Amino acid sequence: MVLAITGLIFVIVFSLIAYAVTKFRGHSDDGPEPPQVYGSNQIELAWTVIPVLIVLVLFMATTRVIHAIQDARMPKGAVEVTAIGHQFWWEFRYPALGVVTANELHVPVSDPSHPTPTFLKLLSADTDHSFWVPRLAGKTDLIPNRVNKMWIDPHEVGVYVGQCAQYCGMQHAKMLLRVYVDSPEQFEQWIQEEKKPAQSSDAVNEGRRIFETTACINCHSISGTVADGRFGPDLTHLMSRDTIASGAAPNNPENLKMWIQDPDSIKPGSLMPAMKLNDHDLDALTAYLETLR
Numbered sequence: 076m077v078l079a080i081t082g083l084i085f086v087i088v089f090s091l092i093a094y095a096v097t098k099f100r101g102h103s104d105d106g107p108e109p110p111q112v113y114g115s116n117q118i119e120l121a122w123t124v125i126p127v128l129i130v131l132v133l134f135m136a137t138t139r140v141i142h143a144i145q146d147a148r149m150p151k152g153a154v155e156v157t158a159i160g161h162q163f164w165w166e167f168r169y170p171a172l173g174v175v176t177a178n179e180l181h182v183p184v185s186d187p188s189h190p191t192p193t194f195l196k197l198l199s200a201d202t203d204h205s206f207w208v209p210r211l212a213g214k215t216d217l218i219p220n221r222v223n224k225m226w227i228d229p230h231e232v233g234v235y236v237g238q239c240a241q242y243c244g245m246q247h248a249k250m251l252l253r254v255y256v257d258s259p260e261q262f263e264q265w266i267q268e269e270k271k272p273a274q275s276s277d278a279v280n281e282g283r284r285i286f287e288t289t290a291c292i293n294c295h296s297i298s299g300t301v302a303d304g305r306f307g308p309d310l311t312h313l314m315s316r317d318t319i320a321s322g323a324a325p326n327n328p329e330n331l332k333m334w335i336q337d338p339d340s341i342k343p344g345s346l347m348p349a350m351k352l353n354d355h356d357l358d359a360l361t362a363y364l365e366t367l368r
Contacts, residue, residue, distance in 0.1 A: 076136055080129065147192075147226060154182055154193040160204030160217040160239065162346055163246040164308055164321040174269040175296075177308030178321045181255045183262040185228045191259075192228040202244065208237030208254050216241060229256040238322075245344030251322030272299040273311045274366050282363025285356050290348065297367065307347070313367040320345065332361045 149155075158180070159166040167180050182193040197206055199217040206225065207214040215225040229235070239250035257265060275283070286292065287301055294307035302310075313319075316326050323342045324330040333340055336357055338347040352360065 077133055080133065084129070149194050149226075150190055150192070152189075152191045153226075154191065155196070156180065156182070156193055157196045157198065158206060158217070160197075160199045160201075160206070160243070160250075161306075162201050162244050163239070163250040163342070165250070165252050166200075166308065169266075172266055172270075174266060175309045176269060176312070177316075178251070178318065179253045179255060179316050181257055181262060181265050182227065182229065183259050184232050184256050185230055187230060190228060192226045194226045195224065197223040197225065203241050204239045204243050204250070205241035206237070206252075207240035208235050208252070210235050211237075211254060214240045227254075229254075232256050232258055232261075236322075246342055249321060249323045249342050251318075253318070253322060268315065269312055271312075273297045274368060275299065276366055279359070279363040279366050282359040282361070285352070285360045286363060289350065289352075291350075291360075294347075310364065310367055313364055315368050320347075328361060328365060331364060332357060335360060335364075 155169070155171055157168040157170060159168070165178050165180070167176050167178075168174070183191055185191045185193075195206065195215075197215055197217045199219045199221075202219065204217040205214050206217060208227070211227045211229055212225060215223055217223060233256055235254040235256065237252050237254065239247055239252075241247075243250065283300070286297075292300075292302040292304055294304040296303050296305065296309045296311070298311045314326065318324065319326045319330060319334055320338070320342045324334070330341065334347070335350050336352065337349050338345050339349070350357075350360075
C-alpha cells in the first residue's frame with residue numbers, strides 16, 4: 076500500500092512537471108519576467124492539507140504493521156531462547172529444552188504452512204549490546220536490567236552470520252554470532268546431543284584435573300564436573316562448535332591451544348585471561364577439551 080501511494084504521488088508530480096516544461100517552454104524572444112501574483116488561499120490550503128492526510132495514512136499503515144510484528148503471538152511449537160550478551164560473547168539458553176550453548180544459535184527451519192518461529196528474550200550481563208543477523212531480522216538491543224524481545228522465522232536451511240551491532244568495548248567488532256537453521260530432524264538431533272553430559276575418558280584425566288584445579292572453573296561450566304562458572308561460555312560441548320572466541324577463529328586444536336595460552340593473539344582486549352601453562356599442561360588441557368563434543 077505504501078508503495079502504491081508513493082508511486083501514485085510520483086506519477087502525478089512527474090506528469091505535472093513534464094506538462095509545465097512542455098507547455099510553458101521559454102523562447103529567446105520572450106519579454107521580461109511577468110509580474111508576480113500571490114497564489115490563492117484555496118490552492119495553498121489544498122497542498123498543505125492533502126500531504127498531511129497522506130502522511131497520516133502512511134503513519135497509520137506503518138504503525139499497524141509494527142504492532143503486528145512486535146506483538147506477534149507465539150504459536151504452538153515455537154522455540155523459546157534466552158540470549159544473553161556478554162563482553163564479548165553470546166550465551167544461548169533453551170529453558171524448555173534444558174540446553175545451554177554459546178555463540179552459535181541453532182533453530183529449526185519454519186514451514187510457512189505450519190510456522191515454528193524462534194522467540195528470543197534478550198538480556199545483557201554487563202553493558203549495551205545489539206543482536207543483529209541481517210538476513211533474519213533487524214537489530215534489537217540488549218540493555219542491562221531490561222528485557223527486550225524479538226522473533227525470527229527463517230524459511231531456508233543454512234548458516235546466517237551476524238554480530239553485535241552496538242559498540243560494547245574493545246572487542247565489539249569480534250563479538251560475532253552464527254545462526255544455524257536446521258531441518259526439524261537435524262534440530263532434534265542437535266538438542267539430544269546437547270542434553271548429554273560431557274564425555275569422559277581415562278586417557279585425558281590429567282587434562283581434566285588441570286582444568287578443575289586452575290582458574291578455568293571460575294568462569295566456565297562443564298556438566299558432570301565441579302566446573303560451574305557463569306562468566307564464560309559453557310564448554311560441555313565445546314568441540315561441536317565450528318568457531319571459538321565468539322567466531323573470531325575456527326575451532327581446531329591449534330587455535331584452541333593458542334586461545335588458552337594467549338587470548339590476545341586472537342582477540343586483543345578480550346576478558347579471557349592468559350593461562351600461561353607450561354607445554355606439558357597446555358597439551359594435556361587441550362587434549363581434554365578436544366573430547367568435549
